[in-house]
Amino acid sequence: MSIVVEGNALTQDYFVAGGLFGKAETIRAVKGASFAVEKGRTLAIVGESGSGKSTLARIIALIDRQSGGTLRIDGDEVDIGTRRPSPALRSKVQMVFQNPYGSLNPRQKIGNVLMEPLQLNTDLPAAERRTRAEAMLIKVGLAPEHFNRYPHMFSGGQRQRIAIARALMLNPDLLVLDEPVSALDLSVQAQVLNLLADLQEEFGLTYVFISHDLSVVRYIADEVMVMNKGEVVEQGSRDTVFSNPQHPYTRQLFAATPETDIEAIRARVARRRALHAH
Amino acid sequence: MPILTIRNLTVRFATATGAFTAVDGIDVSVSPREVLAIVGESGSGKSVSMLAVMGLLPDTATVTADEMIFDGTDLLRLSRAERRRIIGREITMIFQEPIASLNPSFTVGFQIEEVLRLNLGMSRREAHARAIELFQAVGIPEPAAKIQSYPHQMSGGQCQRVMIAMAIATNPRLLIADEPTTALDVTIQKQILDLLMKLQEEHGMALILITHDMGVVAETADRVVVQYKGRKMEEADVLSLFEAPQHPYTRALLSALPENATGDRLPTVSDFFGAEGAQ
Numbered sequence: 173m174s175i176v177v178e179g180n181a182l183t184q185d186y187f188v189a190g191g192l193f194g195k196a197e198t199i200r201a202v203k204g205a206s207f208a209v210e211k212g213r214t215l216a217i218v219g220e221s222g223s224g225k226s227t228l229a230r231i232i233a234l235i236d237r238q239s240g241g242t243l244r245i246d247g248d249e250v251d252i253g254t255r256r257p258s259p260a261l262r263s264k265v266q267m268v269f270q271n272p273y274g275s276l277n278p279r280q281k282i283g284n285v286l287m288e289p290l291q292l293n294t295d296l297p298a299a300e301r302r303t304r305a306e307a308m309l310i311k312v313g314l315a316p317e318h319f320n321r322y323p324h325m326f327s328g329g330q331r332q333r334i335a336i337a338r339a340l341m342l343n344p345d346l347l348v349l350d351e352p353v354s355a356l357d358l359s360v361q362a363q364v365l366n367l368l369a370d371l372q373e374e375f376g377l378t379y380v381f382i383s384h385d386l387s388v389v390r391y392i393a394d395e396v397m398v399m400n401k402g403e404v405v406e407q408g409s410r411d412t413v414f415s416n417p418q419h420p421y422t423r424q425l426f427a428a429t430p431e432t433d434i435e436a437i438r439a440r441v442a443r444r445r446a447l448h449a450h
Numbered sequence: 451m452p453i454l455t456i457r458n459l460t461v462r463f464a465t466a467t468g469a470f471t472a473v474d475g476i477d478v479s480v481s482p483r484e485v486l487a488i489v490g491e492s493g494s495g496k497s498v499s500m501l502a503v504m505g506l507l508p509d510t511a512t513v514t515a516d517e518m519i520f521d522g523t524d525l526l527r528l529s530r531a532e533r534r535r536i537i538g539r540e541i542t543m544i545f546q547e548p549i550a551s552l553n554p555s556f557t558v559g560f561q562i563e564e565v566l567r568l569n570l571g572m573s574r575r576e577a578h579a580r581a582i583e584l585f586q587a588v589g590i591p592e593p594a595a596k597i598q599s600y601p602h603q604m605s606g607g608q609c610q611r612v613m614i615a616m617a618i619a620t621n622p623r624l625l626i627a628d629e630p631t632t633a634l635d636v637t638i639q640k641q642i643l644d645l646l647m648k649l650q651e652e653h654g655m656a657l658i659l660i661t662h663d664m665g666v667v668a669e670t671a672d673r674v675v676v677q678y679k680g681r682k683m684e685e686a687d688v689l690s691l692f693e694a695p696q697h698p699y700t701r702a703l704l705s706a707l708p709e710n711a712t713g714d715r716l717p718t719v720s721d722f723f724g725a726e727g728a729q
Contacts, residue, residue, distance in 0.1 A: 221635055358662065359718060360491075361706070362716035366715045366716055369714065384636065385636075424637060428636045428640035429665070430640075434693050437668050437688060440668075441672075
């Protein structure tokens with residue numbers, strides 16, 4: 173199997189400028205992350221706020237340059253700080269953001285949202301761009317007549333479908349998904365997760381899936397990486413991490429996740445009854 | 451004997467395109483010492499119905515109900531002044547965004563002391579001492595120092611603890627918590643839910659928990675009301691709801707939970723509910 177994306181000791185430092193009230197300081201948001209994801213697989217990065225998971229996602233998506241370490245896409249080392257990524261490289265890696273209300277331009281029609289990546293990165297003629305955009309709308313479960321509508325005319329789940337469609341327009345190999353379903357209602361979340369699974373199967377896509385939600389991760393991931401305060405505290409296959417978590421933080425995270433299984437509820441109800449009986 | 455009984459509650463909003471019914475004939479009741487979860491997705495009217503009880507809806511809303519009885523008194527028949535003696539004292543509420551719920555210009559201590567002075571007529575000195583006690587009760591470390599902090603100096607979890615301290619300051623009979631942990635990390639969520647349950651048991655108050663999260667329901671509720679598009683779909687005790695959900699919508703919600711996935715795709719609401727549910 174070929175490795176699509178590989179990180180080696182990636183770090184990210186943020187420089188906080190000093191001002192009237194504070195001293196300048198450097199904050200290390202990612203403290204050395206290493207990983208490799210094979211084609212067609214899903215790596216889930218799990219963590220709470222401040223864990224550095226989104227910072228790492230931005231490095232992988234070629235939005236921010238890492239402070240240290242190396243990033244390889246399809247085996248080639250990439251450093252966006254020294255050389256601007258080529259259109260071919262940009263096409264390989266695409267990103268979907270958490271908030272579908274914020275990630276679409278309210279003044280841009282959906283058709284233009286989808287055609288813009290083609291305009292910027294390819295020299296396809298206009299008619300071909302349109303055909304591809306309409307085909308993509310159908311692919312993500314929307315319809316060609318949505319082409320001329322504006323983002324406000326869509327629900328949250330539909331907007332996230334549009335954001336996914338935009339990311340797929342350039343036939344990427346790798347999709348970086350930063351909390352793609354956490355702003356969605358449960359029933360819509362299920363639809364979008366299904367769509368992602370369908371697309372992965374059809375196009376052999378590789379996913380880096382950022383999430384704070386362990387039940388979503390357990391459902392979608394092949395490999396899991398747990399981050400806490402910039403550090404990777406645990407990584408491994410989904411089954412190993414979930415069945416036998418090693419790090420205390422991972423265990424703490426599992427313990428805090430609400431359980432919906434009947435036996436757990438039964439036990440809690442019994443405890444509460446006993447308490448009330450006194 | 452329930453502490454709060456609402457019958458046939460309807461809330462309509464006047465909008466530019468005509469009246470919109472957000473809550474459509476809902477009955478809710480909660481008993482003393484009971485934890486009731488109202489669960490639903492966006493647009494289910496779960497928050498609006500409780501905001502109607504609190505009288506916090508804007509003027510564009512029309513609230514009607516056959517009765518809204520709290521502890522023997524019909525809230526709908528009270529004057530504004532009489533209502534104020536109940537709302538904020540006997541019934542209190544906390545919200546989803548703890549940082550947005552607090553006034554950024556005043557210390558958290560000032561804000562909780564204000565509640566104590568206005569509602570309980572305490573002097574500044576009494577209020578200050580009681581505020582420190584309350585901070586201790588909700589598990590804020592170094593309460594005497596923290597009381598002088600401004601909201602931006604505290605984390606989201608700590609701000610929610612401050613909100614809870616304010617909400618229990620008057621020893622309410624009923625606390626309404628509207629998505630109290632949705633904005634918080636999962637480890638902090640657990641702490642806040644544990645705190646709410648502990649306080650609920652200690653004070654013997656009724657708790658209405660509004661949430662979209664079936665996990666939160668499973669961990670807290672005695673009884674559950676499931677709402678969808680302003681209507682009540684199902685009402686059951688928590689064990690029956692998870693064990694044998696009666697309404698197709700409840701079944702759809704439970705099977706959409708990723709942890710309940712059986713095949714390699716998740717069932718969606720439309721699989722259970724026809725095309726209407728998929729919209």
